[in-house]
Amino acid sequence: MNTDNPTIESTSDCFVSVRFRDEINPDINNKVHTLFNLLKENSHFGITGLIPSYNSILIQYNPSELSNEHLIKIIEQQLSKLESELTKQTVIDIPVLYGDIYGEDLEFVAEHNNLTTDQVIEIHSTPKYLVYMLGFTPGFPYLGGLDKRISCLRLETPRSKVPEGSVGIAGDQTGIYPFATPGGWRIIGKTELKLFEIDKIPPTKIPTGSFVKFIEV
Amino acid sequence: MLEILNSGLFSSFQDIGRFGLKQYGVSNSGCQDLYSFTFANLLLKNDINEACIEIVGGNFKCKFFEKISISVTGPPEQCLINNEKRFETYSSVNVEVGDVLEIKPSKMGRIHYLSVSGGFDLNKILGSYSYHSPSTITDEYKLNNNQKIRFKRPKITTPMIFDQPFYKKYIESKGIIKIIYNQDINKQFMNQIESQEYIVNINSNRQAIKLESDPIKEFLIQNEISNGVTLGTVQIPPDGLPIILMQDSQTVGGYKTIGVVPKYQIPSIAQMQPNIPIKFQGVTLSEATRINRNINDEINGSIFFKYQFTELYVNNKKISVKITENDSIIAIADDDVFEVYKEIN
Numbered sequence: 294m295n296t297d298n299p300t301i302e303s304t305s306d307c308f309v310s311v312r313f314r315d316e317i318n319p320d321i322n323n324k325v326h327t328l329f330n331l332l333k334e335n336s337h338f339g340i341t342g343l344i345p346s347y348n349s350i351l352i353q354y355n356p357s358e359l360s361n362e363h364l365i366k367i368i369e370q371q372l373s374k375l376e377s378e379l380t381k382q383t384v385i386d387i388p389v390l391y392g393d394i395y396g397e398d399l400e401f402v403a404e405h406n407n408l409t410t411d412q413v414i415e416i417h418s419t420p421k422y423l424v425y426m427l428g429f430t431p432g433f434p435y436l437g438g439l440d441k442r443i444s445c446l447r448l449e450t451p452r453s454k455v456p457e458g459s460v461g462i463a464g465d466q467t468g469i470y471p472f473a474t475p476g477g478w479r480i481i482g483k484t485e486l487k488l489f490e491i492d493k494i495p496p497t498k499i500p501t502g503s504f505v506k507f508i509e510v
Numbered sequence: 511m512l513e514i515l516n517s518g519l520f521s522s523f524q525d526i527g528r529f530g531l532k533q534y535g536v537s538n539s540g541c542q543d544l545y546s547f548t549f550a551n552l553l554l555k556n557d558i559n560e561a562c563i564e565i566v567g568g569n570f571k572c573k574f575f576e577k578i579s580i581s582v583t584g585p586p587e588q589c590l591i592n593n594e595k596r597f598e599t600y601s602s603v604n605v606e607v608g609d610v611l612e613i614k615p616s617k618m619g620r621i622h623y624l625s626v627s628g629g630f631d632l633n634k635i636l637g638s639y640s641y642h643s644p645s646t647i648t649d650e651y652k653l654n655n656n657q658k659i660r661f662k663r664p665k666i667t668t669p670m671i672f673d674q675p676f677y678k679k680y681i682e683s684k685g686i687i688k689i690i691y692n693q694d695i696n697k698q699f700m701n702q703i704e705s706q707e708y709i710v711n712i713n714s715n716r717q718a719i720k721l722e723s724d725p726i727k728e729f730l731i732q733n734e735i736s737n738g739v740t741l742g743t744v745q746i747p748p749d750g751l752p753i754i755l756m757q758d759s760q761t762v763g764g765y766k767t768i769g770v771v772p773k774y775q776i777p778s779i780a781q782m783q784p785n786i787p788i789k790f791q792g793v794t795l796s797e798a799t800r801i802n803r804n805i806n807d808e809i810n811g812s813i814f815f816k817y818q819f820t821e822l823y824v825n826n827k828k829i830s831v832k833i834t835e836n837d838s839i840i841a842i843a844d845d846d847v848f849e850v851y852k853e854i855n
Contacts, residue, residue: 305690305770306798308740315735329533344532344738346762351738353532356773356799357806426736427535428762431645435736435762472645489534491636491647497534 312349319423321348326502327380331371345501346426384504387484395483402445416440421504432471432489432497439467451477458484511575514657519567522641523651526559532761539640539757542780543621546583550625553581553602553670560629561639565622568615574605578664579627585619601671618682619781628663643716643758670814683782688793691769703790710784716758725750729766736764742771772798774805
């Protein structure tokens with residue numbers, strides 16, 4: 294059943310977008326990351342950037358080095374291999390110190406959902422979360438798969454500084470702050486793992502398309 | 511070494527940008543006016559991607575502690591050395607120990623580039639010298655008063671001038687923003703947005719240029735899936751006021767997008783002054799590609815001329831006179847620039 298042919302659109306003179314069905318789900322996102330990996334491995338002169346997201350991938354190119362027509366041929370060639378190459382996904386363990394000074398809002402999240410803090414920790418550290426994409430700030434993972442039993446609204450007034458490594462919940466999402474930034478998510482814990490290192494290539498420990506599992510320490 | 515005496519409104523180091531890291535949420539950053547940036551390095555025969563100081567809003571002052579050749583590009587404006595020797599943008603000049611350079615604000619644009627022969631002595635961060643304003647990872651590239659910066663290999667080159675009206679032709683805003691529309695935008699909407707007059711909001715920055723006018727009512731309710739955005743992406747948030755994404759924008763965004771400003775127009779929109787009326791105008795992908803190629807050919811084929819300064823007294827008034835290799839003489843008195851004569855032979 295090949296009803297999912299993506300749309301290829303030249304969005305400008307230096308970007309082409311490949312868009313799968315308008316849905317947020319792991320299967321479509323897996324196609325995005327498989328195509329991303331295929332394009333990365335078969336990198337072509339003139340391609341200067343790839344931005345995978347939920348259901349699309351944006352390809353940046355230098356029109357002086359690579360023509361739009363040639364780029365579209367390269368994309369179609371890689372798309373033809375997609376079904377046979379669907380990416381095997383890796384799981385990355387993230388050690389988390391829950392509650393206490395590390396997760397100031399853990400008790401609030403528990404009370405809000407009529408649970409104990411231990412139950413919140415257990416529910417949070419059970420699933421494998423898919424890294425749909427990275428963005429917002431460098432290395433910030435958009436994680437999918439939070440159990441709705443521990444969802445919680447954002448703070449009414451965001452904190453001016455959320456410490457680096459903070460693990461938070463906002464609505465049905467969970468995420469990790471790679472840097473100390475202002476933020477309004479409910480903070481339930483902290484990881485000592487450095488998620489983004491400027492002197493490493495790649496600079497992030499959790500690539501898009503992988504899974505994240507939180508481990509209580 | 512040089513010392514920043516006044517960093518002006520906002521000054522930072524920039525090169526062409528940081529590429530290949532968008533998948534990790536790191537935007538390209540880089541110079542906002544690629545054309546002026548390129549000429550700053552070309553005039554000094556520097557590496558084409560050598561870091562320059564990007565000066566927003568003028569009012570910039572620095573002092574040199576070594577002899578070196580420098581160049582300034584950007585909107586036409588008289589630059590001053592020691593408050594007396596004047597030179598124009600799109601030229602290089604030699605400075606002596608103790609010289610103070612001043613770049614004033616211009617009415618024709620917002621951004622100047624200062625390059626030094628042989629480059630500044632900096633360490634690359636993630637493969638680039640560009641300041642990334644939304645994060646703290648490149649804070650050392652933001653310039654503050656009293657900051658001292660070392661040179662890599664200070665050199666003295668022959669002062670050169672690019673005497674073509676390149677800035678006026680390709681960069682200075684003509685009140686038009688070109689846009690390549692997305693395929694889902696219909697003719698009626700194009701007519702509507704193109705008849706609307708906008709002004710640039712004063713809160714625009716390296717992440718985005720915000721436009722002001724009557725709000726667009728078509729996209730009040732939005733349910734877009736966040737996906738990749740690019741330099742020049744035109745977004746319409748639910749408030750109906752267009753945003754044009756610039757070098758430091760987020761890498762993914764969830765607002766409705768209607769199109770993209772083509773690459774060759776980015777320097778021009780980066781140089782737009784607030785409160786001046788502008789309008790959108792559609793351009794096809796093939797036309798934009800063709801124009802981009804023509805401008806690049808023109809840059810690659812550009813010729814610079816040697817020049818030298820001399821001083822004349824006319825009616826007891828000191829006039830600084832510049833004689834260029836192609837036999838034109840330009841005299842500068844007070845704030846007036848007037849060409850005395852050309853082709854004297």
